[in-house]
Amino acid sequence: MTDGTWITLISIAVTILFMLGTPVLLIIFYWVVGCSFVMGLTLDNTGSEMLNVFKDGFALLAMPLFILTGDLINKSGIAKRLSDFAYSCLGWMRGGLAMAAIGACGLFAAISGSNSATTATIGSMLHPEMVKGGYDERFSAATAAAGGTVGIIIPPSIIFIVYGFLMNLPISDLFIAGLVPGTLMVMAMMIACFIICYRNNWGFLITLNPWRVFKTAVGAWLGFFAIGLVLWGIYTGKFSPTEAAGVTVGFCIIVGCISYPLNKIMRNDPSVPVDEKSLSSMVVVEGFTPLEVPSIVVRSAQITGILAPLIAVSVVMQQILSLLGAQEVIGGFVTSMGGYYPVLFTAMAIVFVAGMILESLPVTIILAPILAPIAHSVGVDPIQFAVIFLVGASIGFITPPYGLNLYVASGVTGVPYFRLLRYATMYLVSLVFVWLCVALFPSLSKTLLPGGGIFEFLSGMGAG
Template identity: 80%
Template sequence: MADGTIITLISVGVTMLFMLGVPVLLVIAYWVVGCSFVLGLTLDNMGAELLNVFNKGFALLAMPLFILTGDLINKSGIARRLSDFAYSCLGWLRGGLAMASLGACGLFAAISGSNSATTATIGSMLHPEMVKGGYDERFSAATAAAGGTVGIIIPPSIIFIVYGFLMNLPISDLFVAGILPGTLMVVGMQLACWIICRLNGWGYLIPLQLNRVLKTAFGAWLGFFAIGLVLWGIYTGKFSPTEAAGVTVGFCIIAGIASWFISRVLKLKSDKTWEEKSYGEMLVVEGFTLWQIPGITMRSAEITGILAPLIAISVVMQQILSLLGAQQVIGDFVTSMGGYHAVLFTSMVIVFFSGMVLESLPVTIILAPILAPIAASVGIDPVHFSVIFLVGASIGFITPPYGLNLYVASGVTGVPYFRLLRYTVPYLFALISVWILVSLVPDLALILLPNR
């Protein structure tokens, strides 16, 4: 049997395994091992390549640290305080609480760097409040899912770390390039949210009060400090992304332990029942104790244990794809489309449809090494293309049949997956509009970069 036929059968087999729910790491590993035998590559080669990835992957150390940061700020109560601040600013608008949840997603993303963590945290906190506030439960869950898409665009971003590592680009530049596009994504979704809520009359209004805004802003100062610390350190060059991640983790640990002691004191002094009263008046014991940190760290380590091997095995996958000529075939197809804009929009279409069936990590691992060099050859700035690529990949979080954020939102809210789809459509249009705008206006990604 010809080698091409065997590889085709292997590819069909692993595709069926993926459709049956086998983890994508195992799917890629099975394909890599099978193709290695067909092409005459030894397992020693695969082992050497895997080891080489981690030996030169200092930048990858930022990934587990930012994952840990997301868990720490959730446990410390910082996420709740950021949500309170967003609501105090936007609650006077129709749909203000829903818009505030989107704003809270942006603020949470600016510390955590994870889409699923953003969706799970904000969805679990604000979905019950939105339902009590007169919003449709399906719309409320869809809002949390859509808001989570900015988790990989607003820095710090785990997927930007992976992209920069794979394409040998400065991760600090990628982080800065994601600031304006990520902000535009939030604003675009808030506009769509406001229109939908106006049409349906959803949400109760609260007066805009300066003292409330100032009070919640002061209460959320730890979150603002953490955001500013990361952005200042990376933008000024004081920290590398890895160092910034380490500093942020240290700050969040101190803040979480301090919050636990402070909230315990408030509990003892309060004459209210220690339970939820209404949004913005929740009296709970926030923060965590020193002996809870190992448990929080273990959860983050479990997620890292999934992502890191996937990145390593993908490097071997790229090697095999190169030997098979797959990169050349896709590259020739995209190049044949023509010049700058043709290559740009063809790449965007490929990323969009790939994001419908794959998570952003495998999309980045498989397609970025193929499409990025072609984009650079027609004059597209590599950093600008990275933002275009990853904004497109992030939209896949709310597009079926995959739509990871939809599954996460469904899990934390109890709303069935298929009941969310209708209410994601306005957000989908908003995100695609921002995506096209960012692709056509490079300065939206590059203007904040030093020496540009």
């Protein structure tokens, strides 16, 4: 048989394995090893190429650190405080608790940078409360899944780090470019959430109480500080994204370890007045002991241990596809569309279809090096295309048949996967609308960048 026949058979075999539920990492690895043998490439070559990904990838060090940050803020109770603040602001509207879950996803994403961590954390915390509040359990789980999509768009973002590493783009610029689109995604999902809840009369309303808003805001101050610390450091150039991740991890560990004994002392000391104990519970989060830190690190390492090999083996897969001429085939097809918008929308369609069957990481590693240069050749700004590409990849998290966030939400809530699809559709429509807006209006991605609209406005103010 010819090499082409062997590669076709290998591709069919791994597709069958994928349909049977084999992990994506093993699917790509089997395909890479099989194609390497067919093409005469040694396993030594595969191993060295995988090692080189991390040997030269300083930017990738931010990935495990931001994963650890997400686990630390969840364990310390900061994530719960952010959720309480979101509910105090939105609970007076129909569907307020569900919208608060989406808002909490946005706030959590601004610290963790992970879609699955965002879905799992917010879903496990707020799904039981939503069900108690009269929401349909399928809708509640779908809301957590949809809210988690902003985990890779609102900075810091693990996938932006990977994209910047692959395409040699400034990761800090990518982070800043994701702010406005990520915020629009949250707002669009909140609108969709309100419409669904209003039509079904779901949710109990609470009075908008300024004191409660202030109280929960004070209680969440550590979360706001962590968000501000990351954005300030990256935006002003005080430290790189990798350094920002390290600083945030250090901050969260210090806060968690200090808060635990403070809480214990304040709550158990009979000499402390009740009003001071109440103030302490507002300001000081639950925290954790130093002995718990290793277990938190181990949990984060387990997630990193899944993602890191996937990045490495996907890079090798990209090289094999290049040798097979896949880049030329896909590139030729996209280029044949001709013109700015035909090429852009064709690239978006390819990303959308790929996101339906693959996780965002392999989609990014395989397709970004092919599509980004073509988009740039017709005049699409590289930073804008990065945001367009990754917003499209994030939509794949709630798009069947793969829909990673749907699986995560199903796992943490106990609602079967296929029962979530009905209510995920409305959120999917709202996200596609934002995606099109990001593609049609470049200013949405570039406004906050140096030379963007806000900077030009402020410069004009200073000149005046």
